[in-house]
Amino acid sequence: MRYNIDFDVAAMVLAITTLVHFLTKKSIKNFQTKLFFGMLWISLVSDVMDIITVLVAETSVQGWVVYLVNILYLLSFNILPFLYYLYILSMVQNPNQWKLGRKIFAWMPICVVCTLILTTPWTKWIFYNDAETGYTHGQGMIVLYIIAFWYIFLALLFSMRYRARMTFGQRSSVYYYSIAVLCGIVLQVLFPKVLLLQFATALALLLVYLALENPKDYENKELGIYNRNGFIKLVSASVEKNERFSILGIRFNGYQSVRENLGVENSQQFMKQIVDYLAENIAPLELCWLAEGTFAVYTNEKTGKLDNVIRFIQEQFNSAIKFHGIDIIVSASLFQLDYPYDVQSLEDLLDTIDYETEHVQRKENGVVVRAGKDILLKLRRENHIQQLMKMALVENVFEVYYQPIYSVEKKQFHSAEALIRLRDEELGFISPEEFIPMAEKNGMIFEIGEFVFRNVCQMMSKMRLWELGIDFIEVNLSPVQCMEEGLHRKLMHIMDEYQLPYHCINLEITETAAASTEETLRHNINPLLEKGVTFSLDDYGTGYSNISNVITYPFYIIKLDKSMVWSALEDSKAMKALKHTIAMIKELNFHIVAEGVETLEQATLLGGLGCDYLQGYYFSKPVPEEQFLNMLRNRES
Numbered sequence: 001m002r003y004n005i006d007f008d009v010a011a012m013v014l015a016i017t018t019l020v021h022f023l024t025k026k027s028i029k030n031f032q033t034k035l036f037f038g039m040l041w042i043s044l045v046s047d048v049m050d051i052i053t054v055l056v057a058e059t060s061v062q063g064w065v066v067y068l069v070n071i072l073y074l075l076s077f078n079i080l081p082f083l084y085y086l087y088i089l090s091m092v093q094n095p096n097q098w099k100l101g102r103k104i105f106a107w108m109p110i111c112v113v114c115t116l117i118l119t120t121p122w123t124k125w126i127f128y129n130d131a132e133t134g135y136t137h138g139q140g141m142i143v144l145y146i147i148a149f150w151y152i153f154l155a156l157l158f159s160m161r162y163r164a165r166m167t168f169g170q171r172s173s174v175y176y177y178s179i180a181v182l183c184g185i186v187l188q189v190l191f192p193k194v195l196l197l198q199f200a201t202a203l204a205l206l207l208v209y210l211a212l213e214n215p216k217d218y219e220n221k222e223l224g225i226y227n228r229n230g231f232i233k234l235v236s237a238s239v240e241k242n243e244r245f246s247i248l249g250i251r252f253n254g255y256q257s258v259r260e261n262l263g264v265e266n267s268q269q270f271m272k273q274i275v276d277y278l279a280e281n282i283a284p285l286e287l288c289w290l291a292e293g294t295f296a297v298y299t300n301e302k303t304g305k306l307d308n309v310i311r312f313i314q315e316q317f318n319s320a321i322k323f324h325g326i327d328i329i330v331s332a333s334l335f336q337l338d339y340p341y342d343v344q345s346l347e348d349l350l351d352t353i354d355y356e357t358e359h360v361q362r363k364e365n366g367v368v369v370r371a372g373k374d375i376l377l378k379l380r381r382e383n384h385i386q387q388l389m390k391m392a393l394v395e396n397v398f399e400v401y402y403q404p405i406y407s408v409e410k411k412q413f414h415s416a417e418a419l420i421r422l423r424d425e426e427l428g429f430i431s432p433e434e435f436i437p438m439a440e441k442n443g444m445i446f447e448i449g450e451f452v453f454r455n456v457c458q459m460m461s462k463m464r465l466w467e468l469g470i471d472f473i474e475v476n477l478s479p480v481q482c483m484e485e486g487l488h489r490k491l492m493h494i495m496d497e498y499q500l501p502y503h504c505i506n507l508e509i510t511e512t513a514a515a516s517t518e519e520t521l522r523h524n525i526n527p528l529l530e531k532g533v534t535f536s537l538d539d540y541g542t543g544y545s546n547i548s549n550v551i552t553y554p555f556y557i558i559k560l561d562k563s564m565v566w567s568a569l570e571d572s573k574a575m576k577a578l579k580h581t582i583a584m585i586k587e588l589n590f591h592i593v594a595e596g597v598e599t600l601e602q603a604t605l606l607g608g609l610g611c612d613y614l615q616g617y618y619f620s621k622p623v624p625e626e627q628f629l630n631m632l633r634n635r636e637s
């Protein structure tokens with residue numbers, strides 16, 4: 001009986017090609033990659049051994065040689081499915097950190113396989129070799145097949161269970177490998193003379209290589225340095241080993257304007273020039289690309305400290321850089337992070353870096369910011385609040401408080417501002433100043449805004465507040481809400497639902513909304529105005545107010561921000577500014593609410609200067625609905 005080894009030879013060529021490509025490219029060797037590397041080597045060994053077993057069978061050699069080569073072949077070939085199983089697991093877990101039970105579960109079958117193979121010269125259970133029949137499979141061979149299937153099956157099962165935590169490439173490579181090996185086994189059974197299995201394995205490994213281990217996936221092609229994936233792999237390799245390392249985040253601040261002024265192509269060239277220069281001067285420390293204009297220098301104990309790099313960057317990026325004869329000034333914002341001092345896990349590390357990448361640009365040029373625990377605390381708090389908001393919407397935990405507004409003319413409360421409240425068992429009272437911006441970012445502001453508006457309409461209509469002397473309730477609209485197409489329809493629909501007269505609502509918007517969403521805002525404002533809804537400009541005097549823009553909007557009220565009110569009593573210049581501001585607003589025929597009135601002195605002063613309405617702790621803090629209603633009822637009686 002003669003075996004055809006052509007496919008074995010082809011498999012060898014394939015395995016060697018993959019191995020050479022892998023070895024000649026710069027790659028990051030984390031646990032997973034090392035496993036893959038092991039699989040490549042062992043597949044090559046098993047392939048060579050397969051060829052040798054065939055050659056040995058054709059020549060008359062001593063019995064122990066036959067045993068030796070076959071044992072080596074079977075060992076190497078049967079270890080592969082086990083390594084493959086570990087490889088898949090290591091995509092989402094660190095097998096080094098497994099508990100004992102899991103380790104036994106994973107290792108037991110392969111230990112059985114090795115024992116069976118190694119003891120076969122005595123047991124003759126896997127194969128035997130005698131003068132008459134030559135090399136012959138024993139009854140135990142089936143166990144090896146079953147265990148090989150078992151590992152591949154487990155890997156498949158695992159990849160299905162953790163599909164959400166794997167990337168598309170990772171999942172596909174599990175399927176490639178399994179299908180290729182299973183096809184190989186079926187073909188091997190159909191054509192026992194042609195040794196196909198090795199070829200199927202080599203092909204499967206090549207597919208995995210292309211999908212997952214290709215060093216090109218870790219490289220930013222334009223810049224020739226590691227990209228974000230490469231960076232993650234680099235740091236995860238260190239985290240796995242529990243090795244100390246440091247990261248220096250670099251954000252080039254002028255990048256956006258360089259791009260606008262030079263165009264995409266030139267700005268890329270310019271970046272390449274900077275990156276080449278930087279990478280060359282900081283070697284052997286590793287420079288990685290994280291996001292547009294953002295880089296990270298990675299260093300561990302072997303490559304050295306960051307001090308020199310920091311000094312180099314501070315010196316180099318303080319003066320202009322020449323590019324095509326033009327002087328370009330690019331400043332760099334820096335943040336530093338040490339593992340395990342500042343963060344203790346890969347996830348925390350990446351979260352902190354992402355946070356810093358977004359926020360660090362506001363810091364001074366060249367000053368290194370230490371990124372660490374306080375950011376993680378901030379992120380955790382943010383996550384907690386996000387969850388809380390989600391829950392609060394479902395379970396109706398948000399509350400609406402009311403802060404009455406005093407009319408100087410009527411000498412009583414004539415309106416009130418609705419203010420949202422969120423309380424948490426763990427964090428206590430959370431300020432809307434903290435959670436509203438988060439809700440604006442994640443889009444929950446639409447639901448929250450609707451919740452407040454609905455509550456106000458329902459309460460006002462049910463209690464017929466106008467009969468208690470309340471002309472309208474002021475409801476805050478976030479700039480994000482103002483951008484929503486069709487907001488006016490939604491609001492009118494809710495007012496209709498509760499049969500609330502339209503003039504009972506006053507909407508507060510800020511100048512930011514007016515400036516950034518002008519067209520949509522006007523589309524939303526006009527239909528509401530026609531029906532009788534009025535508008536207030538909130539936070540007037542906080543910096544961005546531009547009176548020539550303000551007068552183009554049909555505001556009924558301008559609300560002076562509390563900061564303006566407060567500083568007037570501390571500073572004579574601020575007092576002058578306040579007086580003139582009030583006079584000017586009055587002249588333009590707007591009504592004025594002064595916010596943050598905390599003392600009688602402030603109240604008298606502001607009333608004297610011509611403010612129509614006053615709001616602040618001096619009159620009342622924001623209070624729950626029931627308390628607000630009681631206040632109004634007591635006044636009547």
Ligand code: C2E
Nearest residue numbers: 419420432433436452476477478596597598615616617622
């Ligand atoms: P804002 O619209 O400027 O609201 C006035 C803030 O000043 C309220 O803070 C109020 O409690 C506080 N305040 C009023 N009088 C005084 C005073 O005499 N002294 C002091 N120290 N503070 C006073 P609050 O309720 O924490 O709200 C903060 C911000 O959150 C609001 O500023 C508003 O921008 C936003 N916000 C609150 N509720 C809502 C809402 O339902 N929707 C939207 N989009 N934003 C809201």
Ligand code: CA
Nearest residue numbers: 417476508538
């Ligand atoms: Ca307001």
Ligand code: CA
Nearest residue numbers: 538539561595
């Ligand atoms: Ca305000």
